[in-house]
Amino acid sequence: MKGLREHVTPEALRLRAGDRTYRRGRDYADEGRVVDLAEDGPVIIGTVEGSHDYEVVLEVEGDDLVGTCDCPMGQTGAFCTHLVALGLAWLAQAGEPADPGPRAPVRGRARPRRITTEGLPTLSTLRERVKAFSRRPVECWR
Ligand SMILES: [Zn+2]
Numbered sequence: 678m679k680g681l682r683e684h685v686t687p688e689a690l691r692l693r694a695g696d697r698t699y700r701r702g703r704d705y706a707d708e709g710r711v712v713d714l715a716e717d718g719p720v721i722i723g724t725v726e727g728s729h730d731y732e733v734v735l736e737v738e739g740d741d742l743v744g745t746c747d748c749p750m751g752q753t754g755a756f757c758t759h760l761v762a763l764g765l766a767w768l769a770q771a772g773e774p775a776d777p778g779p780r781a782p783v784r785g786r787a788r789p790r791r792i793t794t795e796g797l798p799t800l801s802t803l804r805e806r807v808k809a810f811s812r813r814p815v816e817c818w819r
Pocket residue numbers: 731746747748749750751757758759760
């Protein structure tokens with residue numbers, strides 16, 4: 678049975694999570710949202726800060742990498758953002774062996790921090806609300 682080092686790779690995480698979730702997870706890791714990280718044999722346990730703090734477990738099971746997270750997405754059995762973040766944080770801490778030579782500065786990327794708009798109403802939602810409000814009887818305004 679192979680260990681964490683063979684199974685926890687950026688590629689393995691991306692394959693399980695999908696591109697979109699992987700990118701968000703990478704942002705989480707970059708932003709230092711993995712606040713707690715412990716390794717125990719084939720298991721990584723951590724805490725990832727999101728809208729809540731989530732308990733995240735990554736585990737090599739047989740010849741596969743599996744994860745559990747107590748976020749809403751994780752509870753559906755999906756490989757969620759937090760699992761990606763935990764895996765990447767673990768890699769950063771363990772020193773990724775698949776990345777020889779000078780390590781690229783992860784935090785030095787010249788791109789603006791993404792501001793998450795998750796949970797906020799979109800512009801079109803706001804427009805609809807304004808429209809709905811203005812359709813009220815005119816008496817309301819007097
Ligand atoms: Zn999660």
